[in-house]
Amino acid sequence: MKKLALAVAAVALFAGACSSSDEPSTQTGGSSVSAPAPKGTGGTGGGTLTVFAAASLTESFTALGKEFEAQHSGVTVKFSFAGSSTLVQQLTNGAKADVFASADQANMDKAAQGGVIDGQATVFATNKLAIAVAPGNPKGIKSFADLNKAGLSVVTCAPQVPCGSATKKVEQQTGVTLKPKSEESDVKQVLNKVRSGDADAGLVYVTDATSAAGKVDKVDFPEAAQAINNYPIAAIKGGQAELAHQFEEFVLGTEGKNELAKVGFGSAQ
């Protein structure tokens, strides 16, 4: 009896440890990435295009993928959405993909240093910070400096992730040093803390606040222009070069611009 109980506990301990180490990918992204996508025969006749894209591109790229499939008969587009740095780690550790779209230049550079990028990366969109608050803005937050009002519970991204480094940049520019209640590891976690009501305000990207319209209100502030984030896209070495190139052109083209503008992305300078 004792042995059995201990064995059960030991197995469960292992299971618990497994699931906690699994969480990063499930939290930051949606779709699974463990299985390499089946490759098509190549060329433009058909096949599967695998796109690794930053979590903030989830809404716009999902829509773009559908349009791309409609225009290229026989082609299936599969997405893996996660934090850019997670995606770079997966790519440099051998994950199979055709296209990588990053939420910042630093992670694209890391991927290039890791030798997985084919050719040059092109910036296709820009993003900037906005303040997410509860619907109706009950605390009356109107500016970046308002975030330092006493008794306010503010949540930001950790400086290690792109949205956090953008926050730090704005703090330096404005001389307003925030005292966040928590520094989250990705922007969607910040949004969730505002949506659950546990944070009065959170610094997120304009696009995240736009996508969550109705659940949160967006407060724009002029200083956000000091920290514009560039989104580069590139083909992956060893992928289907031609199809990847077509998808890049598609994202950079009119269809791409329209879908990206819908959720609040700026166009590339």
Added chain:
Amino acid sequence: MLAIPATLALALVVLPVVGLLVRSDLTRLPSLIATPSSWHALRLSLITAALATLACVLLGVPLAVVLARARFRGVRLLRSIVLLPLVLPPVVGGLALLYLLGRKGFLGMLITTLTGQSVPFTTTAVVIAQTFVAMPFLVVSLEGALRGAGDRYEQVAATLGARPWTVFRRVTLPLLLPALGSGVVLSFARALGEFGATITFAGSLEDVTRTLPLEVYTQAEVDIDSAVALSILLIVVAVLVIAVARPRSWEGGLR
């Protein structure tokens, strides 16, 4: 016959750790670990895991005794409910805690009204999350031991005139010690490794809620080498805990 699967099982546990060690730059290890943030994270992890284990003992021992000895209807259902945190993904546990104790949760609102404090984003929230996920380990170990031992000794003590509290103190508890030891080690280890419930419920802020596993995750975003170094630190701490506590209590429990 058992050697092959047993070797495979051992390899499954050991090889990933070897993989981590091979990938890490051992010469840079001290400089990667000796940063203020990692010491803050280590200290916070040890303190919160110790507090969570204490809470597990204070709450879990009585619960295990009740579950093992009680004869009322529905005790089997209760037993399954207690094991819920074992099967729930920790992130679900974290969400559940957030929706109970968060500022908009019904208990959280009550706490805020009564004390003016809120629970999320505090070290208390970390301890609560760790206790939530770790307590079943203690309860399972103890309950199994209690049911295995039966209540013969307690009945004898009672017939000899011992009061219930004396029976619990002088007979039940000493019988439980080996199982309690292994339960404490398992709970502490689980609390130390807690990630999902903590990041969801307590958030992540250095020296307040960012425990070692959360620090590993945050560092992995920028510097995978330092994340690997911190992982090794976490493994060393876990192995130390097991090595120190195991000889007496664990093997005693398996006797």
